[in-house]
Amino acid sequence: xxxxxxxxxxxxxxxxxxxxxxxxxxxxxxxxxxxxxxxxxxxxxxxxxxxxxxxxxxxxxxxxxxxxxxxxxxxxxxxxxxxxxxxxxxxxxxxxxxx
Numbered sequence: 104x105x106x107x108x109x110x111x112x113x114x115x116x117x118x119x120x121x122x123x124x125x126x127x128x129x130x131x132x133x134x135x136x137x138x139x140x141x142x143x144x145x146x147x148x149x150x151x152x153x154x155x156x157x158x159x160x161x162x163x164x165x166x167x168x169x170x171x172x173x174x175x176x177x178x179x180x181x182x183x184x185x186x187x188x189x190x191x192x193x194x195x196x197x198x199x200x201x202x
Contacts, residue, residue: 127192132173133162140184141175142193147201149189150175151182 127142135141138157141150156164167173178184178192186202193200 127176127178127196129174129176132167132175135163135175135177136161137177137180138182139177140179140182140189142178142189142198144174144176144198145171147193147199149178149186149202153182156182 129144132141132143135152136157138152138154141152142148143150152163158164176193176196176198178189190200190202
């Protein structure tokens with residue numbers, strides 16, 4: 104897995120040697136600038152960010168505080184992607200599904 108670069112840019116996620124044909128944006132939580140369904144890398148939880156949860160020109164309207172970088176994978180631009188589909192995406196990557 105490749106995470107966020109020094110500029111907080113996009114990385115790709117691969118499944119431990121298995122090519123599943125999936126790649127997701129990996130960004131820091133504070134750099135979420137668009138609605139979507141996001142997977143919290145550290146906890147395995149799903150975060151739904153609707154359009155009204157984003158402030159124009161800024162990050163999410165909620166704050167997530169941690170001493171470590173909070174990385175998320177953008178699973179879908181649709182914040183309401185069906186939960187079963189989101190679980191399959193995360194499972195196909197070999198990541199822990201905790202939602």
